[in-house]
Amino acid sequence: MRAVRPLVLCSIGGLLYIFCEMIFRGHSHWTMFLVGGICFWLIGLINEVIPWEMPLWRQCIIGAAIITAVEFAAGCVINLWLGWDVWDYSGLPLNLLGQVCLPFSVLWFFLSAVGIILDDYLRYHLFNEERPHYRIR
Secondary structure (H helix, E strand, O other), rough: OOHHHHHHHHHHHHHHHHHHHHOOOOOHHHHHHHHHHHHHHHHHHHHHHOOOOOOOHHHHHHHHHHHHHHHOOOHHHHHOOOOOOEEEEEEEEEEOOEEEEHHHHHHHHHHHHHHHHHHHHHHHHHHHOOOOOOOOO
């Protein structure tokens, strides 16, 4: 059962990310299922590795860094190497090669909070893991 968890969580995260893109951008790309799923799974591991006592805002900083790193790596492959042009942040301030930018990294901070909490409750309800509890400060 433990081997199925990453697949289930990646699938849920990927579907949710595609859904968000459809709402806010009006379209998505199949690669966003993979990128969103990997990000959701990785930020879900924060409470698997780091004690629950870490304040949620610090977990969100880690989550934003994880999402930004995955987005940069994926963007270098998907957009720059393969040339699929799925996204381009080159018109936004403080961007790196048009693949990541500061405004979206800030957005990932807030989205991380949703992802961390959702993942923890999914793990609790689907896999009988520890009941989530958080520190704000």
